[in-house]
Amino acid sequence: MWVEALDLVLQRLQKSKLDFEKIAAVSGSGQQHGSVYWKNGSSKILSSFDPKKPLIDQLRDAFSIKESPIWMDSSTTEQCKAIEKAVGGALKLSELTGSRAYERFTGPQIWRIFETQPEVYQNTERISLVSSFMASLLTASYACIDQTDGAGMNLMDIKERSWSKIILEATAPGLEEKLGKLAPAHAVAGLIAPYFVERYDFNKNCLIVQWSGDNPNSLAGLTLNSPGDLAISLGTSDTVFGITTEHKPSLEGHVFPNPVDPKSYMVMLCYKNGSLAREDIRNQCAAKSWEVFNKFLQQTRPLNGGKLGFYYKDHEILPPLPVGFHRYVLKNFNGESLDGVSECEVKEFDPPSEVRALVEGQLLSMRAHAERFGMPSPPKRIIATGGASANNYILSSIATIFGCNVYTVQRPDSASMGAALRAAHGWLCDKKGNFVPISCMYMDKLEKTSLNCKLAATAGDQELVSKYALLMKKRVEIENSLVQKLGRL
Ligand code: ADP
Numbered sequence: 001m002w003v004e005a006l007d008l009v010l011q012r013l014q015k016s017k018l019d020f021e022k023i024a025a026v027s028g029s030g031q032q033h034g035s036v037y038w039k040n041g042s043s044k045i046l047s048s049f050d051p052k053k054p055l056i057d058q059l060r061d062a063f064s065i066k067e068s069p070i071w072m073d074s075s076t077t078e079q080c081k082a083i084e085k086a087v088g089g090a091l092k093l094s095e096l097t098g099s100r101a102y103e104r105f106t107g108p109q110i111w112r113i114f115e116t117q118p119e120v121y122q123n124t125e126r127i128s129l130v131s132s133f134m135a136s137l138l139t140a141s142y143a144c145i146d147q148t149d150g151a152g153m154n155l156m157d158i159k160e161r162s163w164s165k166i167i168l169e170a171t172a173p174g175l176e177e178k179l180g181k182l183a184p185a186h187a188v189a190g191l192i193a194p195y196f197v198e199r200y201d202f203n204k205n206c207l208i209v210q211w212s213g214d215n216p217n218s219l220a221g222l223t224l225n226s227p228g229d230l231a232i233s234l235g236t237s238d239t240v241f242g243i244t245t246e247h248k249p250s251l252e253g254h255v256f257p258n259p260v261d262p263k264s265y266m267v268m269l270c271y272k273n274g275s276l277a278r279e280d281i282r283n284q285c286a287a288k289s290w291e292v293f294n295k296f297l298q299q300t301r302p303l304n305g306g307k308l309g310f311y312y313k314d315h316e317i318l319p320p321l322p323v324g325f326h327r328y329v330l331k332n333f334n335g336e337s338l339d340g341v342s343e344c345e346v347k348e349f350d351p352p353s354e355v356r357a358l359v360e361g362q363l364l365s366m367r368a369h370a371e372r373f374g375m376p377s378p379p380k381r382i383i384a385t386g387g388a389s390a391n392n393y394i395l396s397s398i399a400t401i402f403g404c405n406v407y408t409v410q411r412p413d414s415a416s417m418g419a420a421l422r423a424a425h426g427w428l429c430d431k432k433g434n435f436v437p438i439s440c441m442y443m444d445k446l447e448k449t450s451l452n453c454k455l456a457a458t459a460g461d462q463e464l465v466s467k468y469a470l471l472m473k474k475r476v477e478i479e480n481s482l483v484q485k486l487g488r489l
Helices: 002-015 042-047 055-059 077-087 090-097 106-116 118-122 130-139 165-171 175-179 194-200 214-221 275-285 290-299 351-372 392-402 414-432 462-486
Strands: 035-039 124-129 188-191 207-209 229-234 238-244 254-257 265-271 307-312 324-331 342-346 381-385 406-408 454-457
Touching: 002 055, 002 130, 002 194, 035 042, 035 106, 035 130, 042 124, 077 090, 077 106, 077 165, 106 118, 106 124, 106 165, 118 124, 124 130, 124 175, 130 188, 130 207, 165 175, 207 414, 214 238, 214 265, 214 414, 229 392, 238 351, 265 351, 275 290, 275 307, 275 351, 290 351, 290 392, 307 351, 307 462, 324 462, 351 392, 351 462, 381 392, 392 406, 392 454, 392 462
Parallel strands: 229 381, 381 406
Antiparallel strands: 035 124, 188 207, 229 238, 238 265, 254 265, 307 324, 324 342, 406 454
């Protein structure tokens, strides 16, 4: 499918009279975690593409596995346990690779293929990720896996940015050779292959910059680039991306190398209960209307009088808790100290408090987990995106709780925008002969990036931010005890 899509997209662009000759560099975005298995001898097929024939006809025989595993595969629970055991536990694996073991990650996938189809594994000369696979097609040679997407495999030592020998040896024999080398995301994978020069009139000097995963590209597309930058995507599910200087391992969430700066890290937190939980509470308590929902946010005071809520309409990932709503009232909470503060579980809140407890609860959870991963408090700036970032009341709650300015950027295509920005960045680094910060490409580094970020809410008062820090601490205590009681850790 990916092979056919490449020719189809290029043909469509050719019909729209795009002048390929003018393109200086190309990069791209591939779904994270998916893997491609090249059959023994396929490097020859790659290096001898015939420009007169479509790629699909030339690559039919190039793969040892016809159906590539993608992120939706969850068949590798046993291999996840084994990979964690091999390094001394889940937290150790997170410390080493940036994440505990996940079924969709490529390492457990490879382990399973080796275990269940050893002959297929033996017949494989190279394993690519979706991202490095596409770069391989464009350069007509095996491209490196980029270090950022490589961190989505449970195989890479995230501090060294090299393959972890201990995990590779535990996973399958001869794996290092099949994976090839790693490269930073801004590196050049090679020149565009003659196939594309002859068939589509690309300039023969066009650079192919390493492709990367969709999430890292989204981070680049939202113009996050230096430590302290945070993005909150308020979509069907909520996702938080942040940039940190240090790597603090945790059992939940993921750390990848920052795709636009080889010295820092990108933290990613995923919440299942985002807009769907907000919609559910809106429907139950606010007459199915965002207007009423917002009126309740206006009517109630920050800190919600110590009312805290946990709303899981779906099984939650962060923290790992089953479906259920839990409400607490903090006694003696004055925002000054937690001495003498205790919580009392209650069955319900009045509707306005319920709405505020939901919004504050979701945001406090994001702040707590982002800080646990080493995000500074307050962040340098927050970029909000996704459907619910249209809601100014939610945006001002973000500014109040995190204590920094909030900007919006409406960009449904942030992953492809990120890939385009990274192509330019890779080209610039190549031209200069060394790494240059991506922010050099923006007009104004904070307020008006080239993507028209708009200031949507200004930082709240810092005294309130400290009070929220105490509320957050208490919330984390309650969250931990809920996980112990109901979770699956
Ligand atoms: P997806 O993750 O599927 O791309 P979107 O980013 O388009 O989703 O976000 C869709 C969500 O945005 C909807 O589920 C809806 O609940 C939410 N949404 C839209 N308008 C508002 C609003 N004014 N206030 C809060 N949430 C909103």
